[in-house]
Amino acid sequence: MAKISDPAGRGIKRAGIRDVARLAGVAPMTVSRALSFPDLVSAETREKITAAVAAIGYIPNRVASSLSSNHTMTIGAVIPTLRNSIAADFAEGFSRVLRARGYHLLLGNSEFVPGDEEAIVVEFLARRVDGIYLTGATHTERTRKFLRDNAVPTVEIASLPEDPIDIAVGFSNFGAAYAVTKMLAEQGHQSIALFSTFTKDNERQVERQAGYRAAVREFGLDDDPSLIAELEMDLKAAAQQLRLLLARRPDVEALFCTGDFIAAGALFEAQRLGVSVPRDLAIAGFEGLEIAENLNPSLTTVRIPRYEIGIKAGEMLLDRIAGRSIETPVVDMGFEIIERESTSREAANRPAVAGTTFRRRSPGE
Amino acid sequence: MAKISDPAGRGIKRAGIRDVARLAGVAPMTVSRALSFPDLVSAETREKITAAVAAIGYIPNRVASSLSSNHTMTIGAVIPTLRNSIAADFAEGFSRVLRARGYHLLLGNSEFVPGDEEAIVVEFLARRVDGIYLTGATHTERTRKFLRDNAVPTVEIASLPEDPIDIAVGFSNFGAAYAVTKMLAEQGHQSIALFSTFTKDNERQVERQAGYRAAVREFGLDDDPSLIAELEMDLKAAAQQLRLLLARRPDVEALFCTGDFIAAGALFEAQRLGVSVPRDLAIAGFEGLEIAENLNPSLTTVRIPRYEIGIKAGEMLLDRIAGRSIETPVVDMGFEIIERESTSREAANRPAVAGTTFRRRSPGE
DNA sequence: TTGTAGGCGTTATCAC
DNA sequence: GTGATAACGCCTACAA
Numbered sequence: 073m074a075k076i077s078d079p080a081g082r083g084i085k086r087a088g089i090r091d092v093a094r095l096a097g098v099a100p101m102t103v104s105r106a107l108s109f110p111d112l113v114s115a116e117t118r119e120k121i122t123a124a125v126a127a128i129g130y131i132p133n134r135v136a137s138s139l140s141s142n143h144t145m146t147i148g149a150v151i152p153t154l155r156n157s158i159a160a161d162f163a164e165g166f167s168r169v170l171r172a173r174g175y176h177l178l179l180g181n182s183e184f185v186p187g188d189e190e191a192i193v194v195e196f197l198a199r200r201v202d203g204i205y206l207t208g209a210t211h212t213e214r215t216r217k218f219l220r221d222n223a224v225p226t227v228e229i230a231s232l233p234e235d236p237i238d239i240a241v242g243f244s245n246f247g248a249a250y251a252v253t254k255m256l257a258e259q260g261h262q263s264i265a266l267f268s269t270f271t272k273d274n275e276r277q278v279e280r281q282a283g284y285r286a287a288v289r290e291f292g293l294d295d296d297p298s299l300i301a302e303l304e305m306d307l308k309a310a311a312q313q314l315r316l317l318l319a320r321r322p323d324v325e326a327l328f329c330t331g332d333f334i335a336a337g338a339l340f341e342a343q344r345l346g347v348s349v350p351r352d353l354a355i356a357g358f359e360g361l362e363i364a365e366n367l368n369p370s371l372t373t374v375r376i377p378r379y380e381i382g383i384k385a386g387e388m389l390l391d392r393i394a395g396r397s398i399e400t401p402v403v404d405m406g407f408e409i410i411e412r413e414s415t416s417r418e419a420a421n422r423p424a425v426a427g428t429t430f431r432r433r434s435p436g437e
Numbered sequence: 438m439a440k441i442s443d444p445a446g447r448g449i450k451r452a453g454i455r456d457v458a459r460l461a462g463v464a465p466m467t468v469s470r471a472l473s474f475p476d477l478v479s480a481e482t483r484e485k486i487t488a489a490v491a492a493i494g495y496i497p498n499r500v501a502s503s504l505s506s507n508h509t510m511t512i513g514a515v516i517p518t519l520r521n522s523i524a525a526d527f528a529e530g531f532s533r534v535l536r537a538r539g540y541h542l543l544l545g546n547s548e549f550v551p552g553d554e555e556a557i558v559v560e561f562l563a564r565r566v567d568g569i570y571l572t573g574a575t576h577t578e579r580t581r582k583f584l585r586d587n588a589v590p591t592v593e594i595a596s597l598p599e600d601p602i603d604i605a606v607g608f609s610n611f612g613a614a615y616a617v618t619k620m621l622a623e624q625g626h627q628s629i630a631l632f633s634t635f636t637k638d639n640e641r642q643v644e645r646q647a648g649y650r651a652a653v654r655e656f657g658l659d660d661d662p663s664l665i666a667e668l669e670m671d672l673k674a675a676a677q678q679l680r681l682l683l684a685r686r687p688d689v690e691a692l693f694c695t696g697d698f699i700a701a702g703a704l705f706e707a708q709r710l711g712v713s714v715p716r717d718l719a720i721a722g723f724e725g726l727e728i729a730e731n732l733n734p735s736l737t738t739v740r741i742p743r744y745e746i747g748i749k750a751g752e753m754l755l756d757r758i759a760g761r762s763i764e765t766p767v768v769d770m771g772f773e774i775i776e777r778e779s780t781s782r783e784a785a786n787r788p789a790v791a792g793t794t795f796r797r798r799s800p801g802e
Numbered sequence: 803t804t805g806t807a808g809g810c811g812t813t814a815t816c817a818c
Numbered sequence: 819g820t821g822a823t824a825a826c827g828c829c830t831a832c833a834a
Contacts, residue, residue: 135504135564176564181532343733
């Protein structure tokens with residue numbers, strides 16, 4: 073294999089715009105124009121330059137152009153984790169929009185630690201990103217201040233913050249959790265348990281718990297605190313928590329999980345314990361992952377328009393960067409409850425019930 | 438909310454190193470040194486500068502420093518997709534190593550299209566990344582040439598390429614698939630089906646099919662081509678293909694899926710069809726996802742050290758960038774077959790068999 | 803349509 | 819230990 077002699081890149085003098093200009097017999101500025109705005113250059117000149125670029129193997133230096141133009145064509149994205157996470161789906165839609173418009177994504181993992189997020193944001197600012205993408209709406213005061221002081225277009229994803237840093241695209245976590253709990257209540261369940269992931273520094277989970285609690289109050293459901301557990305987004309943790317729950321409250325009738333993998337883990341454990349779903353225990357998930365509709369019984373869940381949220385966020389942020397005015401700074405992309413076998417009262421007797429769906433906007437919309 | 442007046446960032450004159458220098462009463466060069474190499478500056482000067490930085494709210498401009506120093510502290514990563522993909526796990530380990538050493542990740546999605554990968558790589562080169570991370574070993578000739586000509590440290594992930602661009606970290610896809618098929622054969626299965634994802638431009642899947650075929654030949658198994666299907670990494674597609682397979686070959690005894698989600702989809706469909714696993718059909722997966730051990734029956738699979746591969750790749754690439762010599766350019770991180778209930782001969786009669794594991798290096802190691 | 807001058811904000815280099 | 823100077827490679831602004 074060809075040995076790469078100088079990893080640091082020193083000593084290798086890459087071709088510059090001057091080299092191209094010399095070969096094409098024009099001024100450097102003309103080369104710059106020919107590459108950025110081909111229409112501003114005569115066809116003849118353009119061809120000479122194109123040929124020179126190809127001959128030399130010239131690759132423009134975007135670092136220099138960024139310094140000069142004050143645009144990096146880069147968006148910094150803070151994402152808690154890519155593992156088992158719908159955050160990856162948001163980011164994927166977002167990144168597709170960016171790429172189509174010549175922007176690239178600089179990635180930072182915060183691991184759900186606001187302090188880490190702050191450090192990442194500062195690093196992004198140092199790199200002079202043109203915009204910033206934050207997952208969720210829980211940030212340190214300094215993060216908010218940095219972003220506003222530096223006037224960096226910023227989009228917050230997955231929530232509907234009351235006081236957004238700049239713009240936001242998401243859905244009502246409160247409303248979705250409320251709707252699921254209400255649905256379970258209307259099916260006659262009185263003791264509805266809640267498995268959520270950790271609420272620390274995660275307003276999405278806080279909102280979902282709040283939505284659950286609001287429904288519990290409104291419908292006069294069992295409000296025993298031992299019906300609630302916080303755990304990792306992890307199948308095994310869900311299995312363990314289900315065993316603990318059944319030990320504490322063997323009479324529990326329904327279980328609402330704020331993540332489909334948690335619901336799946338609970339469902340699998342129920343099967344192992346001989347607890348029939350939905351006959352002995354109804355289970356509902358959250359997120360609308362592909363696996364939900366394939367489980368046996370199929371899983372009732374809330375479909376979040378993950379991909380669409382990412383795309384909308386990308387479009388809005390780029391509009392923002394382009395200086396176009398934003399009609400609504402906080403966009404609610406809604407959610408959809410998908411009722412399937414895991415909460416079907418009939419499925420207790422006859423399995424394989426087809427799922428029915430209906431769409432709701434978040435309350436207050 | 439505070440209005441951000443100027444999205445493009447113009448008109449807002451950020452504080453520069455000169456401003457800090459003036460306030461601290463030193464030269465700009467001294468400020469630069471104090472921030473990059475605090476030890477080279479007297480304690481007194483350092484304090485004055487630290488105070489000035491805080492007072493002004495100075496955030497250094499890394500674009501300028503990159504241009505000047507010829508280091509961007511950025512690695513460009515090409516990842517086919519973040520959805521349902523172990524590629525996200527590789528990247529997560531990789532990114533953690535980078536961050537600990539001050540590097541950041543620039544992300545590009547190739548969607549498994551080598552031409553797109555090439556365009557992304559060129560863009561990365563234009564941005565003068567210090568290193569490049571590629572998923573897999575299938576790249577266009579031009580991509581390889583660009584990277585070698587420009588002497589950019591490059592790591593290829595997930596395969597063991599014979600002719601690596603620079604360095605590589607992965608495992609033997611061939612060896613792992615061979616081992617699974619062999620295991621099934623030794624359990625007495627004669628007709629073993631294969632569900633893999635698309636082999637087009639994906640040498641990992643090509644290698645896995647090749648490993649399967651090698652075992653089929655070696656053990657004199659049923660080599661009916663209709664036992665093989667290519668499909669998306671998708672539970673529903675797996676369900677559909679299982680129905681087709683059972684229609685074609687109702688006598689099939691075992692099914693090897695080159696992805697755990699495919700295996701899960703097939704397992705769920707088998708349950709719906711009343712096909713008992715493993716009694717009527719043994720099923721094995723690939724990847725070693727968390728879900729595999731939680732299914733009922735638990736799923737036999739191949740554990741890939743996903744996270745570890747990412748970490749090793751990060752360490753090697755940074756070593757490469759630092760100019761340290763690399764002992765082995767292609768590192769095999771091995772794999773581990775995890776036998777669980779879904780292929781257990783005894784589980785047909787008594788369920789809930791604990792999984793047993795053993796570790797193997799790739800053949801030839 | 804093309805070219806000239808100057809500067810973007812930092813760091814390498816060498817002198818003090 | 820500190821500072822002056824000259825790049826880094828391109829683009830903005832203006833001129834021809």
